[in-house]
Amino acid sequence: MSLNTLPSINTLQNNISKPAALTLPGYFLNQLRRFIRPRRVLLCLVFVIAAGLLALGKHYELDIRQAASALSTYIPSGINSAISGKVDGTRWDGDLKYEFKDETYPKKPTFHLLISMPDNTRSANLCKTLLSAAILNYPPPTLIYHEKADDKTQSGYEIVRNVHNFLVGKEVHDDDLVLIVGEESWFQLPAEVTISRFFRLTRDSNAKLLERYGLVSQENSAGFPLRSSPRYTQKVLFGAWKQCSNESGHPACYSVPQSPLPIHIYGRDTDRQAQSKHNRPQFMDSEMVFGRASDLRPIFKNVLNFLEFEDFGHHSTQYGFSRLFGKQEYQRSARYIASLSGIFLWKNWIYQKLNLRKDPAIRLAERNYEFGIGLDYSSSIFQTMDNSVEDIRFLKLDHPLIYPSHLRFSAGNPVQLPLDLNLTAPPFLQHKVSAPNPSPPMSALDNLPLANVPWTDINLLTNVIMPGGIVPAVVNFHGNEHFLDAMWEKMWFQKYARALLRQYIRSPEGPLAAQAAANGGDQWWDLRGGKGGVWTGRGEWFEWNEVCGDFDDEVFRDGKGMFGYESAEDGGEQPVYNGFGQIVSGKERPVKFLQVEEDEVDDEDWYEEEMVEVGVEENEEKITPDKESDGKAEMVEEDDGKSET
Template sequence: HLLIPANQSDANLCRTMLSAAVCGYSTPTLINWGVEFKDPNLDAGGSKVGKIVGVLQFLRSLGRENDDDLVLLVDHNIMFQLRPDVILSRYRRINAEANARIRKEMGRAAEEEDIKQTIVFSAQKQCRPLEDDDPACYAVPQSTLPDDIYGPGTDTDIHDPKNPYLKYRQRFLGSGSAMGPVRDLRRLFERAFKKMQQHPDIGSDQTIFSLILGEQEYQRDVLRIKHLSAWERLWDWFGRTARPTDPHPTHHRMEVAAAGTPFEFSLGLDYASLLGHPTVFAEDDTAWLRYNSSADLKAAAQNQQIVRPQATALPDDVARSPPPFRMGVDHANLPFNTSWSEVPLYSNMWTGVVTGIVHHNAHRDGLKSPRETGWDKLWLQPYARRLLSARMLEPIGPVAAEGNVTWWSMYLEKGGAMTEKRQWLTWNSLCDGKEDKLFRDGQGDWVDPR
């Protein structure tokens, strides 16, 4: 399931849908389509918390036979650049590594309390819009990125007037993208909905999910201590590092919750931006790179003054993915044999990660404009019209395969989107009049070739 909260169409939504279709993702479901958000007291008129209600209603509508289905939830202003097979394998890898850390750090509590990770949200550098003394900020784990990833100034304010968070690692929740199974996401969104009702003044879904993550991590430490023996407690005290439950003069303690209130939601973060990369506070970490050009790689590193650049070779999982222009049909003279190393890829210069999803949510100096300028740099844009037509002519097939498991779109329809009320919206009904911002080829309306 590909879910996109969007109550109306604009060029950003059409870019998201176009890049998803070309890369081979499921036909999307539009959440909150046609709903008006006009509350002057809430962020974006209430659309951000409305996202919680809309997604929850959709998840509730799915039967228990869908509990193991995977959901990819993205904001309507993102761009896909990698195929679903890469996203799926990375999602599994992120969770496998997280679960190994959980077992190591929590000991017996991990098994006794069934603590694991199945839901992955994107990660960003600042705990926003909350305060440092909130559990959402102080209780969450440290980033798994190396503690010297940005050199000796890592995790410090280097007093850059444009971006004081330039050298911070991604540690905090960003709500622009999330991935997980229907069963666990339903539980998470039920909790988010209740929290939204308890705090009607909170106008941001990111705030609510950040609070839930902070409470989960605080409670995990409570459970870790609960399952320690007397000897382990003594050893833990002598060799201790700072813990969320430690007394602190300014930290806000967790609210006392009613008996039976769940705190464990199998929730974690994509610290390395393997799935999606929020550009906010990370505007200067990235570049568009062609990995077959050593000159381009060297120039990008010099431009960003990176002494030890990590973006030096195409990641193996991207190289193994079917080539970018390889389709199920031969259509319109596409460069089928072009490899991933020959196309520009949005890459993190410090980590070497080629992210699957680019989320242009940076707001410094009007930097959301890279949604416009970055679109031209995306590998698929110059061929977008032909690529979309080729996807329409392909026979129906799985979105991706992993071992003995194949993943299919929820819908047989292609070339548009389904609303959560099962209303089919064609591509032209959504994106007519936006061709100049999408295809930029002067050829007018896209015509479905079927």
């Protein structure tokens, strides 16, 4: 290029002074570049976060109102993960430490079953509970009740007191497992499955607690650290139901964690009403509880003191237990918020948004409300039927079922048999008969399906609302007594109840297990022994016919009469006498049993009002009610421990 072709200085200055024409996209990019500055970015982020939180609070007002649900959620993240994938190789927690000073104590803990009753009135429903416990290999139950049947005002207090007395009695040791249920609770799965699920739920919950709250260091008297341990642990499992039994302003209602179930498990109506069948279970049901004796004692002691010295008969025992759980969860949440650092200006706002009221009585440092209480949100052990009847179906789980659900992707989580049932004994082989001359002798009364019939071939009560379906171990009907008759004939064992009870009585498992436990073996049977009957809180033993002889027709529903006194045509054993008129084999039929007071029959057509028809699978049995009610009779105890006949 020659010098003649170069632009002049004036030309260059003119070109520089003229701005280039901007396009519309270029203009916006230029404005955006000017806007992106650190201060403006920070202000925008604060604005967006605040707006989002306010919008979330407005849209999910009911969810946020649950006091600390976002802060103290420690239940399993998934329902299936809470259920045992296999039955434990050992029945007991491997972390247990046995430091008994008395060598007469068992080396392994034993298993106790308590059944609470409002008074000493016997009923067919109680006998159904006893039967289901016996044939599924639970230990002989101990009945806990208020002995003065005419005084109902102190019934709840007396039951709590009698349970506490049992827990501190000589028959129970610190590491013993104690299962407490109401008289209207039926067992569906073997005891081994229940114990295995309890430990699985406990371990999973403790892992969540450790992740959320971390460790706390323990120091000796000199102030030196000894070791670290989890700040909170779950020790005792209660049932969970859908409505709060206390006042709405009580910590038992607003401070408990939300259920871990999906937030739309019932569709758009989930958790939108205070008392609704479409609520997720998240409140305590004190009718059912499972834990070690050492962990149950302080809970029952606290409730006992409340009922005796503070409440004075104004509230129920349910109120007392749920009150304790609410205070525990409130204190956990309050301490968690107090431990937050760097956001002190936001703490009052967090309290306000979470509706976590400032209760100085609960937050006092010297008051400890930590009892290790947790709830069975998944209903894997405890199924409460109150407001949950429509969640239940009787299903034969021989193949995965895609059940109608409000949840997305439900097809990927079909209803199917729990794995732990595949790894336990078949339903009709819970008790083995090995004696050459069993008593009672084998007869036509012992006809059962083949021993190798699997769990997949029987109809099981299943909660189809739970993701993947749940087959609970224990079902409680408190508050839904009108469904008892209809549900009883649907239970998988009812059709074979007489034969299964005979199998249980002749099996050697009970006495052998009790003897082995007394010698320090790895057994979990109640050391007092006994088969086919019940213990009282005072240590008295009643045989089956002393408690349930008047109700055998309703319990067995086979028309064969009183258990153990069946006719020869049905396969019963007839009494044989010697020349002196003494019986040498068989049993004489009792002349008289305790009188029975028949309940009034309610003619109200409750079924049409409360049952809602839904889609029925081919292998599903619907619940059809029977209006007949159960009779009742009082159990009279004498000083010698025998019942009046």
